Amino acid sequence: MQPYTPLVNVSYSTTDVQNTQLFTSVPALNDAAAYLAQTTTYLTGCFTGSVEKSIPDDGKKLVAFPLERANGSQSSNCSTVVTVVDQFGDASTIPSSQNGRRTSSIGSSSQDISQPMVSTSIFQNGSSMFQGLVSRARKTILGSVKDIGWLQRAPGMPPVEDGTKRFMELLENVRNNEHKLPNTMVYLLVPGLFSNHGPLYFVNTKTCFSKMGLACHIAKIHSEASVEKNAREIKDYIEEIYWGSKKRVLLLGHSKGGVDAAAALSLYWSDLKDKVAGLALAQSPYGGSPIASDILREGQLGDYVRLRQLTEVLICKVLKGDMQALEDLTYEKRQEFLRKHPLPQEVPIVSFHTETGLAPSVLASFSHVAHAELPPIAAGQPTKVPVVMPLAAAMAACAQLLQVRYGEKSDGLVTRRDAEVPGSVVVRPERKLDHAWMVYSSMNDDQGEGDASQVCEALLTLLVEVGQKRRHEISRKDE
Structure with a gap:
């Protein structure tokens, strides 16, 4: 009996093998993707060329x-x-x-x-249609696998410096009431997407700073607007603060707010270089977001479940925003913007990123996102009731999706690699924190770990030290 000969040619290129290794956590999907690549390679060859070759x-x-x-x-x-x-x-x-x-x-x-x-156009049309289906399926499977962490692979980017250890020391000092933030600066907090609909966004942090006698403001921008529009508004904010106080401004942007603030420095540095002392980006998709790309990119998951249309209705109709706000966070838009408008190298930068946890205590926690005021009973005072949401569980679900599909750690919305700004001092805490925690702390947080306002204070304190070190290095070079 002759040995069985497989009908599909199993010889394929190394590139095909690499492209099929997409789901590192699910071997069965890897095997299926590899078999699909082999089969489609053979069938495409059958449809290519004239009848004689077919x-x-x-x-x-x-x-x-x-x-x-x-x-x-x-x-x-x-x-x-x-x-x-x-x-x-x-x-x-x-x-x-x-x-x-x-x-x-x-x-x-x-x-x-x-x-x-028989006309060869039948074969050619069939080949074209089949290749189109294969290309679309491959694009869907690949998703953002080649885009995540592109900034770290880009040539000519300055290296980052690990500042995690120093940050943890400063955070411990803050928890022990050792505050080092100078009152010779003004602190501007820049919120991210949907901040207009989050009444408690950065409010606790601003209150804590004010109690320490520090001038602190929350940028009242339309968070669902485009990056360039918000960059212009932030630039106007900084100039107004500087001319009113004669103090330099220290920026802290969360999520898209960090991207907006960085864009303001990139676009208007000639006007702001004497007015800005530094920028801290907290959980910001500086390199882009796989969530935004997978929703908006053609041929991705958003096409099959109408997620793109639902997102457009939410942002444009419900929130009265601009879809450009989300499009600006895709990898394509971030690559285009950063090639044209890189951050000035003399700006002191701190990057902070985390990953979310999957422990039962995390999934069962609730975040205080707003408060409802109940009418007074008899002659009493009105009662405020906290409005809570299971944000931690939602962020954990998104993080698990990114982990399974791309093998990337994230806070639920931003991968750790995309949050690192080249040339910055990077803070990589081991503590499990989701994307929403920085502005909506969980109601059952461990008080021994430090709350969001203390983390923001430690980040800005580290930024002050980075700025001082940078100025010292510049002065030594001038001498």
């Missing part, structure tokens, strides 16, 4: 059928249709003659053949 020379059988059986005609002409059947069961019909003149073979151009050859 039908293999080996394993062919000629089967003759009367023409009236083939086309329903009752003509007395004894023409037949020669059908070429290969080992896969595919058939190609070729008209022939039984009157003794000759039987045409594949590729012959005998004038005795009365019936026309």
Whole structure:
């Protein structure tokens, strides 16, 4: 008995192997993707080129059928249709003659053949359609796998410096009431997406700073506007603060707020270089977001569940925002913007990023996002009731999706690699914190870990030290 020969050619390129290794956590999906790549490579080859190249020379059988059986005609002409059947069961019909003149073979151009050859456009159209389906399926499977962390791979980017240890020391000092933030600066907090609909966004942090006698403001920008529009508004904010106080401004932006603040420095640095002392980005998708790209990019998951249309309705109709706000966070838009408008290298930068946890205590926690005021009972005072949401569980679900699909750690919305700004001092705490925690702390937080306002204070204190070190290095070079 001869050994079994597989019908599909298993020889494929190394590139195909790499492209199929998409789901590091699910081996079965890897195997399925590899088999799909092998099969589609073979089938695409079958549909490529002319009829001569489409039908293999080996394993062919000629089967003759009367023409009236083939086309329903009752003509007395004894023409037949020669059908070429290969080992896969595919058939190609070729008209022939039984009157003794000759039987045409594949590729012959005998004038005795009365019936026309099958048009090669059928094969070409089939090949084009099939290749389009394969390309779309590959794009869907790949998603953002090649985009995540692109800033770290880009040539010419300055290296980052790990400041986690120093940050943890400063955070411990803050928890022990050792505050080092100078009152010679003004602190501007820049919120991210949907901040206009979050009444408690950064409010606790601003209150804590004010109690320490520090001038602190929350930028009142339309968070659902485009990055360039918000950059202009932030620039105006900084100039207004500086001319009113004669103090330099220290910026802290969360999520898209960090991207907006960085864009303000990139676009208007000539106007702001004497007015800004530094920028801290907390959980900001500086390199882009796979969530935004997978929703808006053509051929991605948003196409199949109408997620793009639902997002557009939410942002444009419900929140009265601009879809450009989300589009600006896709990898394509971030790459385009940063190539044109890189951050000035002299700006002191601190990058802070985290990953969310999956412990039962995290999934069961609730975040205080707003408060409702109940009418007073009798002559009493109105009662405020906290409005809570299971944000931690939602962020954990998104983080698990990114982990399974891309093998990337994230806070639920931003991967750790995309949150690192080249040339910055990076803070990578081990503590499990989701994307919403920085502005909506959980109601059952461990008080021994420090709350969001203390984390913001430690970040800005570290930024002050980075700025002082940078100025000292510049002065030494000038000497």
